[in-house]
Amino acid sequence: MGKQLYSQTARMTLFMIRLDRLRLSIWLMALSFITIVTASAFTDLYQNEQERQVIAETMRNPAMTAMIGPGYGLNDYTAGPMMAHQMLLFTAIVVALMNILLATRHTRADEEEGRVELIRALPVGQLTNVGASIIVLFSANLLLALLIGFGLYGLGIESMDLEGSLLYGAAIGATGILFCAVTVLFAQVSDNTRGTIGISFTALGVAYLVRAVGDVSNEMLSLFSPLSWILRTEVYVNNYWWPIFVTVGMGLGIVVVSLYLNRIRDLESGFLPTKPGRKHANRFLLSPLGLAFRLQRTGIIAWAVGMFILGASYGSVLGDLESFFSSNEMLSELFPPVEGLSLTEQFLTMLMSVISMICTVPALLPILKIRAEERKNRIEHVLTHSVSRTKLMGGYLALSLFFGFVMLFLALTGLWVTAYSMMEEPLSFTMMFAALMGYLPAIWLMTGLVVLFIGVFPQLASIIWLYLGYSFIVVYLGGLLQFPEWMGELSPYGHIAQLPVEEMNYLKSFTLIGLAISFMLIGFRGYKKRDIIGE
Numbered sequence: 001m002g003k004q005l006y007s008q009t010a011r012m013t014l015f016m017i018r019l020d021r022l023r024l025s026i027w028l029m030a031l032s033f034i035t036i037v038t039a040s041a042f043t044d045l046y047q048n049e050q051e052r053q054v055i056a057e058t059m060r061n062p063a064m065t066a067m068i069g070p071g072y073g074l075n076d077y078t079a080g081p082m083m084a085h086q087m088l089l090f091t092a093i094v095v096a097l098m099n100i101l102l103a104t105r106h107t108r109a110d111e112e113e114g115r116v117e118l119i120r121a122l123p124v125g126q127l128t129n130v131g132a133s134i135i136v137l138f139s140a141n142l143l144l145a146l147l148i149g150f151g152l153y154g155l156g157i158e159s160m161d162l163e164g165s166l167l168y169g170a171a172i173g174a175t176g177i178l179f180c181a182v183t184v185l186f187a188q189v190s191d192n193t194r195g196t197i198g199i200s201f202t203a204l205g206v207a208y209l210v211r212a213v214g215d216v217s218n219e220m221l222s223l224f225s226p227l228s229w230i231l232r233t234e235v236y237v238n239n240y241w242w243p244i245f246v247t248v249g250m251g252l253g254i255v256v257v258s259l260y261l262n263r264i265r266d267l268e269s270g271f272l273p274t275k276p277g278r279k280h281a282n283r284f285l286l287s288p289l290g291l292a293f294r295l296q297r298t299g300i301i302a303w304a305v306g307m308f309i310l311g312a313s314y315g316s317v318l319g320d321l322e323s324f325f326s327s328n329e330m331l332s333e334l335f336p337p338v339e340g341l342s343l344t345e346q347f348l349t350m351l352m353s354v355i356s357m358i359c360t361v362p363a364l365l366p367i368l369k370i371r372a373e374e375r376k377n378r379i380e381h382v383l384t385h386s387v388s389r390t391k392l393m394g395g396y397l398a399l400s401l402f403f404g405f406v407m408l409f410l411a412l413t414g415l416w417v418t419a420y421s422m423m424e425e426p427l428s429f430t431m432m433f434a435a436l437m438g439y440l441p442a443i444w445l446m447t448g449l450v451v452l453f454i455g456v457f458p459q460l461a462s463i464i465w466l467y468l469g470y471s472f473i474v475v476y477l478g479g480l481l482q483f484p485e486w487m488g489e490l491s492p493y494g495h496i497a498q499l500p501v502e503e504m505n506y507l508k509s510f511t512l513i514g515l516a517i518s519f520m521l522i523g524f525r526g527y528k529k530r531d532i533i534g535e
Contacts, residue, residue: 004126006127007128008125012124024140038087039079039160042079059074072238088171089227092171095144096176099137099179100204112193130259138180148172149166149167152168164235171235180251198299207225209310226247231243292369292396307410310414311416348427363446364464409437416432441516442492448523492512
């Protein structure tokens, strides 16, 4: 009976590898290349031990702990411990995103599109498709772990030994395996692709927030997050392997549950009950704007809650930040006071850039939805009615522009409310509002680029995520890794004034808005003229 359930799994696995050979290759090579290049850059960041210890002191403050995890090896902050401490968590999150997207693609998405039903019509086992998906992605994560591990060791950096390098790669691979398993589980629970991705992203976000709050205030709470487990490896310092075994073991256990649920459920169904819709559509749903909102209502609400919690989690550590800086003589010399500004206000500029780029994700999702609907051949049904392409695109664009502001405002509210309750001298809401909303033109420019791609080069619309990832690296890590200034200026976020440290640059802001409007107009014109292209 067991063999029948997995009949032809090997052939199905080879078929999936062939189908995704380009996509997997890009993911694996990009992640390996960025990790290795970043590691090599750490060797030239600081000229002597004193400079390294100064940066080590900055890593002890609560805000940095919440952002990248608890510090280790800070007493001898060489290139290896420095790179692992500052990069492991963010790399693991990107790998988790990769696994969520790929696992959804080969499970719930294929099932929703009817491809699994066609496969089931052939002489294959009931668990062949999901089994092959798990084998392919687990193998990809193992290969990624080896590429990163041996790649780091191959740099020949003294503080990056073989065991530590392999452990770094193993931590990345183990995180990917766990979130692949989690996504496969949610693919059984939800009955649609949107729900699977939404719940999986929520699980990742909760894991990050639980780790952030726990690392700052309660270590026991932090241990409930799998992202916290891999940080306990203390790569290049103590090289603990037990978190790898726990993470992989948890992933394998979730896979067993997922396979059981896949076997007992009906095809194209889920275990979460689907709420029946209205018998008659309300007036708002009869418009393109209403339809666009209804299709993404659950995801928008989830992101809104997440952005508020994100801001609150950062705000909760601001109360300890001022005392930390003032009590540390080394950091007081490193960050001399600016007239009229506290050290917390100076540090806040980095948080604002990070929050704005995270808020860009939910801002881009509504406009990208129109491309997803087009690929599924649903747009044609809407356009057969008295709906113009301009009005249709306008509905999705209006949501993106509006929610770009809303997500920033919710994150700001969470940040200010918690900071107000935690700080003896609370920061001005007006100042924080201006500092964060200053990034709105950059978000609108990213939205304009998506409209341009959808209207003129629809196949390239997803490239916006690569550009956003590039922006995060050069803006957030640019100063740390000493990238040349022109690299930051290739990103719209690199042109935003860092209030309140810098003065507002209205010329650059209005230039970004002008470019955004130009891209939108070109995109609308192209969308009106081009053919509607499905799968």
